[in-house]
Amino acid sequence: MRAELESVIDELKRLRKEGVQHVYVSDASIKQLQNSIEGVPFPNEQKLESNAPTSQVEIPERIRSATPEEFDQILKEVPSDPKKDTSPGPNSLGVPPEFKLPEGSKQDKWDALKEIVLSCPTCVANTRDGYKTVFGVGNLDADIFFCGEAPGAEEEEQGEPFVGKAGQLLNKMIKAMGLDRSDVYIGNIMNWRPQLPTRVGNRPPTKEEIEFCLPYLKAQVNVVRPKLIVALGATAAKGLLGADTVRSLREVKGVWREFDGTPVISTYHPSYLLRNDSKRDKRSAWEDLLKAMERCALPISDKQRGYFL
Ligand code: URA
Secondary structure (H helix, E strand, O other), X not given: OHHHHHHHHHHHHHHHHOOOOOOOOOHHHHHHHHHHHOOOOOOOXXXXXXXXXXXXXXXXXXXXXXXXXXXXXXXXXXXXXXHHHOOOOOOOOOOOOOOOOOOOOHXXXXXHHHHHHHOOHHHHHHOOOXXXXXXXXXXXXXXXXXXXXXXXXXXXXXXXXXXXXXXXHHHHHHHHOOXXXXXXXXXXXXXXXXXXXXXXXXXXXXXXXXXXXXHHHHHHHHHHOOOEEEEEOHHHHHHHHOOOOOOOHHHHEOOEEEEOOEEEEEEOOHHHHXXXXXXXXXXXXXXXXXXXXXXXXXXXXXXHHOOOO
């Protein structure tokens, strides 16, 4: 049994190396894992904890040590959200939205689009009670459009993409490019934070959720008309380039592709870089950003060329 657990851990480590930030584990799988773990001595426990992804929410002791029966009970105690109960839910979101933006300036179009997204019934129904649906921000004349995965806890609190720890690193990356956050546009594949039944932690968006939100992202790209998009992480790359054609970030990282006619370069997600304090990964991400700078004809000093060498 320990061999099986170690294979699961190895696979998770491999995925993390590829830039995968979250894996969705169903309740049934958690129960299965708990059944497998019960009674199995695991001398590496200390090591296991220190290798666990640091971006994950701390699991309360009561959940961590629960037997399957106790875990069932805990799930029953999770207060149900009346808004969620009537919502379409991740697998029945309905058809992706169709809408027409008004004639007028970029600002007119963007204002109308923001209004459409913030009042989209599916987006609202999938946003936690008391939190915000998140729409893109930034310069409508930006050359560079950064695209992330989905809002995290801080983003859904503030209603703005990339305002948490990953956002702070993204701001530093933008500064290193000689730009300011206000010079670029920042959006996400998703307008809401994909939720777990337990309301703890993150999960990656499903294919249906990505397909539902994609028209909103496409419309933002059409309004801004940037010179290029930087896809941050595997989910953004898959969302923009097609989950059926891109299986991992490694396949497309640092390579020019297109989204609806706009050049796309994919790179590591800032959260991944925060978790992996590796100079090699930082340099590799920086080289992708240098490619983006070159394509936008931004000035690049010798000092900038040499970052992380
Ligand atoms: N991660 C993302 O992909 N997007 C955000 O807005 C924040 C964190």
